[in-house]
Amino acid sequence: MLSMDAFSLYIMFCVLAPLLGAFTLLFLFIFEKRIDLLEKQTREIALQRELQTALYNQLNQEIQPHFLFNTLNSILSLARLERKTELIRSIEALSRLLKFKYQTNSPFITINDELTYIKYYLEIQKIRFRDRLHYEIAMDPSVGQAVIIPFLIQTFVENAFKHSFEKYAGEAFLKIIVEKKEKYVHVTVWNSSSEKHEDQPHKGGLGLENIAKRLELLFSPEHTSIQLTSLNDKTNVLAVFPYVNKNENQGDKRL
Template identity: 50%
Template structure:
């Protein structure tokens, strides 16, 4: 015969067992729901990141036809002036551009590669402008291992020719200054004509929109939570286009 104590424990077990089961089931459902939520968040974050990189590469591709169009115009001018030697040289330099463009698929590239690419562009322009445009470069030694966005330095230089040197005759100066300040890399392109061209052109922002908007959008996509800016400033008769990004010594963000 079952004692009262045993019977009491049996009744208690019968009462508690369903409650324990219900709590266990509820906990399991909550855990699974939270796990599914975290998985969805991770998937969403990954998808957003992949979308950002897809947008970045699309923007990166847009700038290439824009650049090639302007370069081909330069070579067309040489052909019309019957400057065959310069035209052949410009075609040789153009091959460097194409090789760089089709080999550059990284989000960040070595800064000296970008400098070499920009210098190739300057070679073509100086074939056309001769000694009228003087170019000075100051590249700090502690920046030569840095990684930057591809095509940004060349775009700033190209905009200077397009909106200033092409339009306004006479001697001009272009300065490229690259330096490091704390954890930030500064790239500056100074010129003596761009301020005047901006003041004289109401549609400057529309013409310049492709290159500048491209740079700003890529900065936003690659450094959404870090200091990265593109701006213009003026000191005296000079204008300066400046990009500031986090200093990196790797293409890994």
């Protein structure tokens, strides 16, 4: 015969057991839904990342013909002027540039690589403009292996020739500054112009829009910026983006 305490425990167990079972089933149901939601979010993030990678690669492909056409136009100018010796040197420089460029298909490169492109390009322009062109490259050695989108600095340099040096006579001055400030890389390109400007910001053309979009895709919008300003006879363009060492992010296609 059950004692009163045992009987009370039995009644309590009979009452609580279904409740515990119901709570267990509810917990399992919520947990399963949570897992499904996380899996869905993971798939959506993966899909979004694939789309961003595809868009980034598309933007990279768009900017490359622009660079090539500008370089070929510079060489064509030498051909029209029948400057044969300089033309041959320019073609050799272009050949080295293209050979270097197609050694890698990475969606991003190092600043050292980007400056290598620019030196080849400036070599061609120096042949074309002769003593009229003066340029300087100043780089903080600590940012040489930092990640940068292809043709970022190159586009800034091309704009200097397209919008200033090719339009206005006189001395052409170009300066490229690459430095690290705290956790960010600052890339500054300024050029002289015979046209006077008031101090004002500019939106820039399609090339700068392409750069802004690619920077946002490679890093994130809140950590990147592009500023283009003109003051008196100088135009200044500044790009800011996070410092990321390529050797520390070998496997990342998007940082």
